[in-house]
Amino acid sequence: MGLPDADTIVTYPTGELRTIATVVAVAPHDDRLAVVTDRTSIHPVDAAWPDQPADAGVLRVGSREYAIRDAVVAATDGDELHVGALPVRPGTEGWTFVVAHLLDADAAVAEGDEVELEADAATRRSLSLGHTACHAASLALNRALADRWSKAAREDALGAPDFDGIAITSSRIEPMGSVDRYRLNKSLRRAGFDAAGLADALDELAASVDATLAGWVDADAPVRVERVGDGLTERRTWVCELPDASARIPCGGTHAGSLGELGAVHVSFAMEDDGGTPVLAMTTRSTPAT
Template sequence: MGATNVTFATGATSGEGLVTRVERTPTGAIVVVDTTPFHPVDHTWPDQPGDAGVLSSNGQQVAVTEAVMAAVSDTGDFAVGIDIPVKRGAEGWTWLVGHRLDGEAPSWLVEGAAVRLEVDAVRRSGLSRGHTACHLASLALDLAVADLWRKDPGADALGNPDFESRANQTSCIQEDGSVDQYRLGKSLRKAGFDTEGFAASLADRESQINAQLATWVASGADSRIEVDGPTIVDRRRWHCDLPEREAVILCGGTHVSSLAEFAQISVALDLSDPQLLVMTTTVDRVAV
């Protein structure tokens, strides 16, 4: 049995596959299928929640509560999510997408069964908008604080000083939004970032980010995912044809196909704790 093939990078939300494994776990059965449109939550950087949906066969169906990463070692150990003891893609392990059920697998859902996989497409598109908006907001944040660096921190996907990769500590993507936390501690100051200047001009920075996001949304730029290969562990990159230049970011998540899907993206910056910047991004979608 090889690594799971995944089709979500093209925007797919349904497909057919063969069940290759059904594992019982204390939190519900995990079903592995050879090919899936389900996007799993990553076990090392869990920014985007896994897809939910339905598996069905011959008129019978069962709900998938969340798609997760799973892996089986060359010696036969099967592990799921945060219990996987190695980094994604590590040698000696076969990498799988697990479909977590609420309870035991029904009797028809066995190894070798042909199944139809259907992702909750409404939830998926909300998460895709949230994820694309999250990347755009962080690029706009990098740009809005570019003048506050006294040393070169390296360049982001648009060539601006890379605040995001220096300071971001968690990213939590939701349907139509995200929350990002940035550590503004001693090490960032040592790296040359003017945290006092930032705190003193927070409202201006927030306005700059929102103005930039409005410009990008108005561009209606194409957005897509490119992959190195078909399996869950092949690298994937988000590409977005912004007016300045094409932005390319290594990313395992799902995304919109065009910025025309947004009516507005806006952020709110919170520095209640002077050591922790919280950026909350909110999406208004275009009415359909």
């Protein structure tokens, strides 16, 4: 088995769905076939923060077409290809990081093949809307909770105390939305966040977040993804030109072109319990105009 010697070039940050590529490695992985190409338009599950699912799509070679069952990040130090579970952090010096496209085990694909990769447009669109709504909702949530901080805290991209960045434990991007969970633990309270009465004010919190989101959607704030380079591990940043400021959040996902594309955006909240620690769960849903 040959091993890749350069990071995969990724084209999905620009919104590209289709690309022509060369297969640089093929390896069995569990009951699938991992196919690595020199470039790809398929968004994989991120190894460090797996919030956005992989694109659905197909790989075509000659007249044959194979469904891409999953896409994950893989890494090699020149001796072995590690697929999915990485032994080092992405970007570690001396390692190459690539996208492994997982196909059915009987797929007839070989190193050196020229292939066409195409992401499913509807799936990409729904996840992109969900990811953009997630970022916007996190900023609106920080603003809504700003008066609950009694001490100076790390600030978000708009200058509000960064509740989302400090308290978040998990984020899951879904079609047209997301689910984010925040631990209201002792360390958060010591940092100056007052959670008293929050459980009884979830409807008011949702109304505040919704109102902020409605204003930003009405303004059709433009969204773009900035990147340092084309490689898989190159730094990428979500940028949204809101009416009163430019928001910037590090992000490796895919996104809508503006907040106006989200249509109506609403959040809902629930309090959960994690071994005695309260957890605030925020569900975000986008309903694009037809």
